Amino acid sequence: MAYDVHIIGGGMAGSEAAWQLAKRGVKVRLSEMRGGGDTTPAHQGNGLAELVCSNSFRSDDHENNAVGLLHQEMRELDSLIMGAAEVAKVPAGSALAVDRDVFSAEVEKRLSALPNLEIVRERIDRLPASGLTIVATGPLTAAALADSIGQATGADSLAFFDAIAPIVHHDTIDMDIAWKAARWDKGGKDYINCPLNRDQYVAFREGLLAGEKTEFREWEANTPYFEGCMPIEVMAERGEDTLRFGPMKPVGLDNPHWATPEHPNGRWPYAVVQLRQDNKLGTLWNMVGFQTKLKYAEQVRLFRTIPGLENAEFARLGGLHRNTFLNSPVLLDRQLRLKSAPHVRFAGQITGCEGYVESAAVGLMGGLMTAAEVAGRDWTSPPRTTALGALLSHITGDAEAESYQPMNVNFGLFPPVDAEVRKKQRKLAYTQRAKHDLQGWLASA
Ligand SMILES: Cc1cc2nc3c(=O)[nH]c(=O)nc-3n(C[C@H](O)[C@H](O)[C@H](O)COP(=O)(O)OP(=O)(O)OC[C@H]3O[C@@H](n4cnc5c(N)ncnc54)[C@H](O)[C@@H]3O)c2cc1C
Structure with missing residues (x-):
């Protein structure tokens, strides 16, 4: 034509x-x-x-x-x-x-x-x-x-790096540990939240720091990250609480599994991993803000230490790519x-x-x-x-x-x-x- x-x-x-x-x-x-x-x-x-x-x-x-x-x-x-x-x-x-x-x-x-x-x-x-x-x-x-x-x-x-977040099969998430809610109860119970206490968070961060990462080729070594899509292990390097103030922020998320007579709606965990529905069927959920350059085996091992994801099966793991503009x-x-x-x-x-x-x-x-x-x-x-x-x-x-x-x-x-x-x-x-x-x-x- x-x-x-x-x-x-x-x-x-x-x-x-x-x-x-x-x-x-x-x-x-x-x-x-x-x-x-x-x-x-x-x-x-x-x-x-x-x-x-x-x-x-x-x-x-x-x-x-x-x-x-x-x-x-x-x-x-x-x-x-x-x-x-x-x-x-x-x-x-x-x-x-x-x-x-x-x-x-x-x-x-x-x-x-x-x-x-x-x-x-x-x-x-x-x-x-x-x-x-x-x-x-x-x-x-x-x-x-x-x-x-x-x-x-x-x-x-010019070039910089973007990173992809992993996707989890819904039926492999333990909902006796995780729970559905939106932050401050705004907009429906649309997110799945996995709660971490302090020890679990500290161990998870250490795992990120120690985990084996994808090696960069020489031309990639000096290419900066885009701040809005930074890998979690790079955030973990920036300080003990950086993740807790970023993608693992727990504020406004009462965990009903931790309800007590004093706190009938539950308590905020020390840190949270959030998952968001990824397809219409609701069978796939992506880990919000969890872009990573950890090696695949390392991702599976470490993400299964997150409460609720002990038996998680991943439809896709995280990765890194170059961005040309x-x-x-x-x-x-x-x-x-x-x-x-x-x-x-x-x-x-x-x-x-x-x-x-x-x-x-x-x-x-x-x-x-x-x-x-x-x-x-x-x-x-x-x-x-x-x-x-x-x-x-x-x-x-x-x-x-x-x-x-x-x-x-x-x-x-x-x-x-x-x-x-x-x-x-x-x-x-x-x-x-x-x-x-x-x-x-x-x-x-
Ligand atoms: C891995 C990755 C993760 C990203 N994650 C997000 C995200 O989570 N959220 C977000 O908002 N944005 C994200 N982005 C950024 C960006 O918004 C998307 O890349 C977006 O799709 C860009 O739109 P585009 O049309 O410019 O390019 P694209 O949607 O990538 O479309 C370009 C098309 O051109 C085709 N093409 C390339 N070269 C040729 C050629 N020589 N001849 C013919 N066809 C060619 C490609 O196959 C592709 O289909 C991500 C980008 C990447 C690469």
Whole structure:
């Protein structure tokens, strides 16, 4: 099929960009290498928009949370990723989490139904010399294309490490020890909690420190971790209580198994390991914040010392991966185009946003920009006071280029609200302003 736009990569960003373009009548070729004999170190299957680690799109609170606001803005723009997430939703308190298989199948079903879109299972090794192109090959871009991008940008790609958390089979969790609850009883009993007393916690931390870790190759040795996805053993090294103030935080979690006449609802443990439902059936649960680079045998041995997980069977163990991204503030213009080759636009995590939702959001905007370009129309960015606009501005020039690191959406990217607004009301002030300004932008588009 002849096409107007070539999208390379059928992940979160590429799928969303393809949707935004094809439903506007633009002819699109979507090239995805998985299913054509290739894969990445993290993907398990061949489905479009596969979630490689957590099954969560994080908070869905559009009044007090920046990522929840981003969800809402994407819904306003008929996002494919948000639409499919709605169909694939599983319980997760105030977060939006999905069954990853249902989600990917829904994305593929919706895209396959578009007559202007051809999905081709092929690996692309070079940046096309001409023709409108969106590169959305993500943090695990295949090597030959990464080299080609390196040549075109004249810069080495930056890299850091992300880590994957383990997944446990539900029927192997001992619910006589663990219990279901959400912190402070907010949003339903959506998490499984495994309680540790002080001795158990200290022994667990020592096990992490002593445990055998995956060795890094030489090129990896000086690559920093992304703070939001740090392995637990690295956190354990930072101090005795770091884990207890991080992923093992016990506050607001009364353990009913420890109820006494004095404390009929139970007591907070010294530390907690939380698990969140990972698929619709509720058969798989992931260990929240438990990314690790411990060797597999070590993970199994150590995680089975956690009360409630003594007999745990793991559907997937933790691991580490490299993450490739561009120094976008220097290399891309305000519309995500490579300054040195403006027919090539980048979208998704390769631009230096971080997270499923952010990647899809940048794909969505890349799709809208390209649709305008095909139609010969100017495109105006969403206001910087919106989550979409704040993220785009950050990537395309407002971030500090010298220390550029992948970034989740957060209120720190937004222009500050009036200093008079009381602290408790600030988040609401950000989201109310964003909603108002997005409506203005939509009306003028
Ligand atoms: C291991 C790992 C764990 C992560 N965990 C989380 C998490 O828990 N939560 C979160 O919010 N974010 C997480 N991220 C970060 C990020 O949000 C996701 O990687 C997200 O999927 C990025 O979206 P994307 O569309 O940019 O890339 P992807 O979703 O990775 O899509 C890129 C696609 O391009 C394809 N591709 C690559 N090279 C080529 C080529 N040369 N030709 C054709 N196709 C190609 C790939 O097969 C892939 O399907 C994680 C990332 C990784 C790698």
